[in-house]
Amino acid sequence: AIALSSIAWQSGMLIGPAMAGPLYAIRPDLPYIVSACLYALAGLAMLTVGPVPRTIMDRGKGPIAQIIDGMAYVGQNKLVLGVITLDLFAVFLAGSTALLPVFARDILKVGEQGLSLLASSPAAGAALVAFVFSFRPIRTNVGNKMLVSVLLFGLVTVIFGFSRILVVSMACLFVAGAADMFSVYVRQSLIQLNTPDDKRGRVSAVSLLTVSASNELGDAFSGMLAWLIGPVAAVVAGGGGAILITALWSRLFPQIGAARSFDPAEEEA
Structure with missing residues (x-):
């Protein structure tokens, strides 16, 4: 799913x-017109969704207390905390997508058509990995594989920063998207299956919040860093930072590497 x-x-x-x-x-203005029409279509599609059963939870607590409970569980479960914060800091540091217009115009000099190719390359890699996982999901040594995927994400980001050839840059972004999708798949599966039913919605909300924060704040950080040291140095430094974070998190959260499968029952056995 x-x-x-x-x-x-x-x-x-x-x-x-x-x-x-x-x-x-x-x-x-045509891309914006098409986008507005697609948003309207998505809104209509959402109206067709019927009632969704809700899980049983403690209704005696107020919403603030329930939010605190969810965040407290994330803090107590080192595996869940580790995978959430690994993605948070890795994507925050290696947010090269915000600088794609600069690379397309000033470094690769490929214009808006090249920018479209660059912008779609990460999604192409991610979609391919997601398609493979839809019928051949990974089942063993999932934690270490996630660490390797984040490490690869940082490495290809560094290579992208140095590239001056469109095809090479697209290949780097393709692999980065694939590696990121691999990490997302493992992270979401571990979070979903290692969280009790009554806390899953709130923990998933914390995960979604960190993902959104890492993407948006990472874009802002990349722009600021590019202004200070230049776009190439900013991307290379960000990719190197993601590599360092992965190495550090493997030490701080050994629970990630120890996760052999998604099933907590198998881990306990």
Whole structure:
């Protein structure tokens, strides 16, 4: 289910940027018009969703107390805390996607058409991995594989920073998207299966909050760093930072590497 949901998300991330360049070439405001129409279509689709059963939880507590309970559980469960914060800091540091317009215009010099290709490359890699996982999910040594995927994400980000060839840059972004999707798949599966039913929604909300924060704040950080030291140095430093974070987290949270499967019952056995 996580893989199929990711396919839907990444397909949009793949098709959207690929359409943006040609639509902009026809008329500058056309991508925004198409986007507004698609938002309206998505809103109509959401209205067709029927009632969704809710899990049993303690209704005696107020919403603030329930939020605190969810965050407290994340702090107590070192595996869940480790995988959430690993993604938070790795993506925060290696947020190269915010600088793609600069690379397309000033470094690779490929214009808006090249920018569309660059922007869609990570989604293409992510969609491929999600498609494979939809029928061939990983089952063994999941924690170490997640650490390797984040390490690879940082490494190809460094290579992207040094690249001056469009095809090489696209390949780096493709691998980065694939590695990120691998990490997302493992992280979400571990969080879902290592959280009690009555706390799963709140813990998932904490995870979603950190993902959103890492993406948005990472873009802002990359822009600020690029202003200070230049876009190439900013991307290379960010990728190197993600590599260092992965090495540090493998030490601080040995529970990640010790996770052999997604099933907590198997881990206890």
